[in-house]
Amino acid sequence: MSALWTSSQAAAASGGTLSGPAWQADGVAIDTRELQAGDLFVALQGEHRDGHAFVPAALAAGAAAALVARADALPEAAPGLLVADTLLGLEALARARRAEAGARIVAITGSAGKTTAKAALATLLAAFGPTHASAKSHNNHWGVPLSLARMPQDTAFGVFELGMNHPGEIRALAAQVRPHVALVTTVAPAHLGHFPGEEAIARAKAEIMEAIEPGGTVVLPADNRWSDLLLQAARGSQAGAILTFGRSAGADLRLLAETGDADGSRVEARLGGRTLRWRLDLPGAHQVENSLGWLAVATALGLDPEAVAGRMALVRPVEGRGVRRPLRLPGGAAVLLLDESYNANPASMRAALDVLARQPGRKVAVLGDMLELGAQAEPLHAGLAPDLAAAGVEAAYLCGPAMASLAGRLACGIAVHHAPTSAELLPLLQHELRDGDVVLVKGSLGSRMRVIVDGLAAGGQG
Incomplete structure (x- = not known):
């Protein structure tokens, strides 16, 4: 298995200066508590903690090297990569990996269901090729570039979650991810304290479409209060196709029937001229609707919807989310x-x-x-x-x-x-x-x- 990053690759991507011996990294970490031996440790400077203080501990725990903005943070002769700003350095790694990736990329946003959708798609797509997805809820200004920088070169499908609580945040994250398929799970009154109203939240979610790859697909909820606004934004983007999902008669992937119980639901839906059926072991009407969105994404990626529907029973809830x-x-x-x-x-x-x-x-x-x-x-x-x-x-x-x-x-x-x-x-x-x-x-x-x-x-x- 080839290394995730070599020292020369990372230096070329970031424009940084190498110090110490050459190195190879199998992963990327920003937290010494989660670092694995062989990771590149990125010393991010946060509001309350400076990662440079943890560089010696990271190297002692087996880090392959450290990405730093201060040369004095590196022990003598330690393997390192010096950049002007470590977050910008991480973003540079992310952009380089995205630019060279042959993977089909999915980006997900929405007021609810992002992490579950990301995990579900990782499960559904895994049967069709090597799949990489954001860990945990790594969906912010450091989590998205970290997830991109961790993407192996042989990835077939990359799935990334984009979060926000202020206008403009999704725009910046989507520009890094540049998705082939963009999914908006739903729009609801979340983060209202940072927005003048729910319409502003819908417009912020629509920012995900601004960086879609030319000819890509936007996947949208058909039954949401803000569906028309989202559709208008999609039509004004570079997307080549729009897929809607939901209960409405006009939805491209339309729910026909559901039979729910305490453990999940049996679902029947129509896509084009095909009737699809699946068992979903996540209870709740909202999960039935969510599963329509996941299937729409897989279809937009060119996969056989019936084969994907057959894997729905494998989807499991995420910790803290059901x-x-x-x-x-x-x-x-x-x-x-x-x-x-x-x-x-x-x-x-x-x-x-x-x-x-x-x-x-x-x-x-x-x-x-x-x-x-x-x-x-x-x-x-x-x-x-x-x-x-x-x-x-x-x-x-x-x-x-x-x-x-x-x-x-x-x-x-x-x-x-x-x-x-x-x-x-x-x-x-x-x-x-x-x-x-x-x-x-x-x-x-x-x-x-x-x-x-x-x-x-x-x-x-x-």
């Missing part, structure tokens, strides 16, 4: 944990409640604040009350100041508990859970709902 965990609590109670702790906005919260509604047993919702909603935070939280009632929630454990507005709106048939933080909410929940409960845990990352998940999983030790 993983189902049966737990035995210290008192003996057996509960089912639905871990949606990674993030939340109103659309994804309603989708998670739909999954909860499909489960047998007493339904317990453990919800943390949805952040970055600005002036709309209170009404958007309070507006979830009918959804909890429709899902059959019997007990709601809420934390954070914004969730207080929901606590005051819930029907009298729902037992309500509220605490300022997830850490304070955990013991209340542990004391009250019963055998057979199904427990949904969801909130924005900053609400630290992972504290609840880890506390329950550790047998009550928070």
Whole structure:
């Protein structure tokens, strides 16, 4: 297997100056906690930490070399690559790898479902050629170039997730990725605190189309409130084709029927003159719709949709985004944990409640604040009350100041508990859970709902 980067390749790509002996790197890392022996360590300078301070530790852990902006950060005679700015150096590696790649490239954005779509496509495409995808949620100004710089030269399909919370961010990321296929999963009121309204969010998502490769394909949701805006942007791009997916009669990939249960759904859809059927082991109506988008992307890549549909049952949830965990609590109670702790906005919260509604047993919702909603935070939280009632929630454990507005709106048939933080909410929940409960845990990352998940999983030790 050839090296991911040689010292000469990296120097040519970045315009940097080599020091020490020649080297070969099998990977790229920016965090010594995740570094593997043989990685190129990039010393990024962050708001709170300077990666240059960790260069000696990275080399001691087996890093092949270090990409630095300060020569004094390199131990004497250590293998290194000196550049003016390490983030720009990482971006230069990313651009070089993208320019030489023979891979078909997919970029994904949307207000919800990005990481699940990325992971699902990585699973679906793997049978058709070597596939590379962003790790975790590496979808920001350092995660995207890191993911590109990690792409092996023999990659057939590259799948990259693009995130944002301000206008212009997706434009900059898409320019690095230059996708052949661009997928917008959905547009919803997320990050409203940074935008004047939902239309501005839709326009920011549409930035992904500005860097699409000439003749590429844009894949869009047909049923979204902002579908017309997205279609207009796609028609004004260099895309050669547009594929829509959804329940609408005019959707190119149209849902015909679904039969859902607690564990997933059986799906029937129409694409052109073909009827396609698949089993999806991810519960929820939103996952059915998401799977249409994944299949549309694979079709845009030139793959046989029936062969791709046959792999849908292999798709699994991503950590913190729908993983189902049966737990035995210290008192003996057996509960089912639905871990949606990674993030939340109103659309994804309603989708998670739909999954909860499909489960047998007493339904317990453990919800943390949805952040970055600005002036709309209170009404958007309070507006979830009918959804909890429709899902059959019997007990709601809420934390954070914004969730207080929901606590005051819930029907009298729902037992309500509220605490300022997830850490304070955990013991209340542990004391009250019963055998057979199904427990949904969801909130924005900053609400630290992972504290609840880890506390329950550790047998009550928070």
